[in-house]
Structures are given as C-alpha cells and as structure tokens.
Amino acid sequence: MRRTLWRRLGLAVAALLLVVAAVVAVGLSDVSVPDTSRFDADLGAIRALAVSTGEPLPTELRSQHVGRANGVPLTFVVAGSGFADHSFDFYAYQLVYAGGHTVLVDVVNDEQTQQAQFPGSEFDAAAYARVQEALRRADATVVTHEHFDHCAGIAHSAHLDEVASKVHLTDEQLRSPEAQDAGFTAELRARFTPLKYERMHLLRPGVVLIKAPGHTPGTQLVYTRLADGREFLLVGDVAWHQDNIRLPRMHPRLSNWMGGEDAQAMAHQLRWLHDLRRTAPELHQVVAHDGAQMQDYQRRGLILDGLL
Numbered sequence: 381m382r383r384t385l386w387r388r389l390g391l392a393v394a395a396l397l398l399v400v401a402a403v404v405a406v407g408l409s410d411v412s413v414p415d416t417s418r419f420d421a422d423l424g425a426i427r428a429l430a431v432s433t434g435e436p437l438p439t440e441l442r443s444q445h446v447g448r449a450n451g452v453p454l455t456f457v458v459a460g461s462g463f464a465d466h467s468f469d470f471y472a473y474q475l476v477y478a479g480g481h482t483v484l485v486d487v488v489n490d491e492q493t494q495q496a497q498f499p500g501s502e503f504d505a506a507a508y509a510r511v512q513e514a515l516r517r518a519d520a521t522v523v524t525h526e527h528f529d530h531c532a533g534i535a536h537s538a539h540l541d542e543v544a545s546k547v548h549l550t551d552e553q554l555r556s557p558e559a560q561d562a563g564f565t566a567e568l569r570a571r572f573t574p575l576k577y578e579r580m581h582l583l584r585p586g587v588v589l590i591k592a593p594g595h596t597p598g599t600q601l602v603y604t605r606l607a608d609g610r611e612f613l614l615v616g617d618v619a620w621h622q623d624n625i626r627l628p629r630m631h632p633r634l635s636n637w638m639g640g641e642d643a644q645a646m647a648h649q650l651r652w653l654h655d656l657r658r659t660a661p662e663l664h665q666v667v668a669h670d671g672a673q674m675q676d677y678q679r680r681g682l683i684l685d686g687l688l
Contacts, residue, residue, distance in 0.1 A: 447503045452465070
C-alpha cells in the first residue's frame with residue numbers, strides 16, 4: 381500500500397514537472413515574424429507629410445539618458461539569445477528648431493515610480509530635472525506609448541498645470557489601462573484634450589506620428605526629418621533591442637503574455653521595420669531602451685547628448 385502511494389506521488393510530481401517544462405518551453409519561444417508585413421504604413425506618404433507645410437524643419441535631435449535597469453535576461457528581450465544579463469536604458473528625446481522651439485518625445489519616469497518597478501535601478505536625478513525643464517519649455521510633447529517609463533514624468537510633473545495644454549496624448553493612450561498605471565488617474569486624464577487621428581498625423585513640421593498599436597493600444601512611431609535631410613524613426617518599444625529588428629526576432633511569448641501585447645501586430649511591425657533597413661538604410665531607427673545603439677548614434681554625431 382505504501383509503495384503504491386509513493387509510486388502515484390512520484391508519477392504526479394513527474395507529470396507536474398512535464399507541464400511546467402512545457403509551459404516554460406512555449407513561454408520562451410517567440411511568435412514568428414512573417415515574411416511579408418501587413419503593417420499599413422507608406423514611408424513615401426510619411427515623408428511627404430513631414431515637409432508638406434514648407435515650414436522650417438528641426439535642426440537637431442537630442443537625447444537625455446535618465447536611468448538604467450540591469451539584470452534583465454537577454455532571452456526575455458530577444459527570444460533565444462541566452463541568459464546573459466541585459467540592461468534597459470531610459471531616454472527622453474528632444475527635437476530642436478532654429479528659432480528655439482522644441483518638441484519633446486517621451487518624458488521617462490520619476491525616481492519613485494522607477495524604483496517601485498525596478499528596485500535598486502540607476503536613476504540620474506539631475507538628468508530628470510533637465511527633462512522636466514525641457515518639458516516646461518517644449519512647444520509640444522508626445523509619447524511613443526503609455527507605459528510608465530515613457531510618460532510617468534508627465535503624470536507626476538510638478539509643472540503639470542503649466543504644460544498640460546501642450547501635451548498631446550492620443551485618445552488610445554489616455555483610455556488605456558497602462559496610462560492609469562503610469563499615474564494618469566481619471567481626474568488627471570480629464571485635464572488633457574485627447575489627440576485623435578487616423579493612421580498618421582503631422583504634429584509639427586518634420587514630425588509625423590504613425591499609429592502602431594500592438595505593444596500597447598496607444599503605441600505610435602515618431603518620424604522626423606531634419607533640415608539637413610537626416611531622418612529618424614523613434615520606434616518606442618515595438619523593439620527592445622536593435623536585434624529584434626535586425627534578425628528580425630520577437631521577444632518571447634512570456635513577455636507578450638506579461639505585457640498584454642498583441643504579438644501578431646508587433647510581428648508585422650517588426651517585419652516592416654526590418655525591410656526598411658534594406659529599402660531605406662538612410663532612415664535611422666531609434667530603439668527606446670537600446671543603450672549601445674544610442675551610444676553609437678551619439679558617437680557618430682547623429683543624435684546629440686543632453687537636452688537644451
């Protein structure tokens with residue numbers, strides 16, 4: 381009787397381990413990137429819209445590094461890439477016009493929010509203060525999506541009364557549960573006039589927003605063309621690492637599940653971005669959290685370090 385009980389217990393434990401192993405195996409696999417993209421974005425139309433007003437274009441793109449979270453296994457960023465430690469870097473971006481006008485893209489998060497999400501992570505308080513001052517001076521501010529590390533700096537800004545009218549959050553971003561997690565309470569959301577557009581929108585000369593729901597409901601790409609002809613595409617978190625686009629390869633299903641992502645939509649977006657590397661190599665794609673890519677762009681003088 382005792383031997384039978386132990387045998388049954390052993391079989392039950394073995395079955396449970398098999399189930400766990402199967403779940404882990406599926407979770408660490410990725411949704412395949414298709415050979416052809418269904419993402420509906422026409423680069424020619426985007427480029428034409430960017431210069432359609434004939435007004436002066438921005439002269440430079442700048443970035444401000446504010447924080448870093450270490451110790452993320454690389455395989456959770458690029459599926460099948462092993463368990464080496466990887467870092468997530470947090471940046472704000474600023475477009476500067478010759479007359480001194482500026483557009484801010486992504487406002488990162490305050491220190492309290494970052495430490496609540498990434499305990500012990502690196503945070504540069506002086507850099508964050510520069511972002512907040514840039515927010516005050518910006519003629520327009522947008523975010524690539526509504527996750528806390530891209531927009532909590534708006535929700536928790538001490539200057540909210542001063543800047544709210546110049547912050548252009550989309551209808552999808554304001555209605556998303558992710559915005560509430562970033563600090564946008566119902567009362568706070570009511571203070572913003574939602575930006576509503578179909579497919580793409582000219583925010584300012586040389587700056588075009590392109591809807592790209594998937595990572596979040598309110599995800600958008602930000603295209604910019606500078607006066608000297610240089611082009612950039614801020615892709616936010618459609619990719620977490622340039623290898624997501626280069627290979628192309630998604631982050632694993634487990635990341636999709638935990639983030640509530642539309643993995644199929646993102647897979648088609650990655651195919652579109654991957655194909656652009658070949659058809660439009662002059663277009664510099666900027667991945668939000670890839671510190672190595674940003675350092676390379678800064679070293680080459682494409683993106684300037686620090687906000688004005």
